[in-house]
Amino acid sequence: MNKQQIPMKQNQVEKSLDDYSYRDLFHFFINPEFHIDKLHLAKEFSARMHCEAAEYMMTDHEDNPDFPDHFTYIEYDKEKMNQRLDYIFQRLFKEKYLDWCDAGQPVSPDSRYWWAQTKLHLTTYLIQREPYHLTDGIWLRGLQQGPMSSIQAKLFSIYIDELGNGDPQQNHPNVYLNVLKSLGLDVPSLNSREFVDQQAILDISFKKPLLTLTTSLFPRTFEPEILGYTLVSLSSCSFFNFFYIVLLI
Numbered sequence: 001m002n003k004q005q006i007p008m009k010q011n012q013v014e015k016s017l018d019d020y021s022y023r024d025l026f027h028f029f030i031n032p033e034f035h036i037d038k039l040h041l042a043k044e045f046s047a048r049m050h051c052e053a054a055e056y057m058m059t060d061h062e063d064n065p066d067f068p069d070h071f072t073y074i075e076y077d078k079e080k081m082n083q084r085l086d087y088i089f090q091r092l093f094k095e096k097y098l099d100w101c102d103a104g105q106p107v108s109p110d111s112r113y114w115w116a117q118t119k120l121h122l123t124t125y126l127i128q129r130e131p132y133h134l135t136d137g138i139w140l141r142g143l144q145q146g147p148m149s150s151i152q153a154k155l156f157s158i159y160i161d162e163l164g165n166g167d168p169q170q171n172h173p174n175v176y177l178n179v180l181k182s183l184g185l186d187v188p189s190l191n192s193r194e195f196v197d198q199q200a201i202l203d204i205s206f207k208k209p210l211l212t213l214t215t216s217l218f219p220r221t222f223e224p225e226i227l228g229y230t231l232v233s234l235s236s237c238s239f240f241n242f243f244y245i246v247l248l249i
């Protein structure tokens with residue numbers, strides 16, 4: 001029997017969610033079949049983060065230069081939702097790309113593109129993003145099996161696109177991994193303990209992908225949140241950052 005599968009002894013005190021680091025939790029839930037005894041912690045983490053998000057989105061945040069009002073709560077209406085998504089996309093496209101180009105593509109320590117100053121800055125940035133980009137699309141891994149609704153079918157089409165539609169060269173995590181390899185970075189297997197133990201990655205860098213990891217394990221409980229993640233993904237401009245990275249390496 002694998003050591004990870006050995007049941008906890010009766011006299012052993014069960015640890016709480018806060019007893020683990022983000023990197024520990026990431027390792028557990030990228031390998032959920034070997035940590036079934038900790039699934040309740042995954043649900044607790046996801047629920048906690050969603051509660052914090054629900055509170056955060058009740059007001060605008062002018063102190064956040066990137067997302068001052070992107071996620072402020074609105075009552076659902078299809079037309080209003082489409083307007084909000086278009087607003088987010090256009091605002092990010094204009095401020096993160098067009099305005100930057102018009103200004104001569106400046107790069108400085110206080111710029112949103114601080115990571116483009118030198119190859120060392122770029123490498124540092126990419127290393128911190130490893131846990132997130134190497135799990136791209138993972139929030140959809142628990143999709144409905146068997147008969148599907150039209151919504152579930154659309155989510156599945158997005159999921160297989162994230163995975164490259166069967167082409168390893170188009171697989172989104174593989175694309176990012178190839179960028180890392182082009183910089184001479186040797187990245188351990190995502191499922192290994194060595195991956196989360198990389199000292200170059202800050203513990204906080206595992207928090208954001210940990211949310212999608214844990215939520216994906218409860219696709220019915222967190223179905224609205226999974227739909228929300230998908231909308232955010234489709235309305236974001238992260239591909240512009242990736243475009244700049246390709247130009248720099």
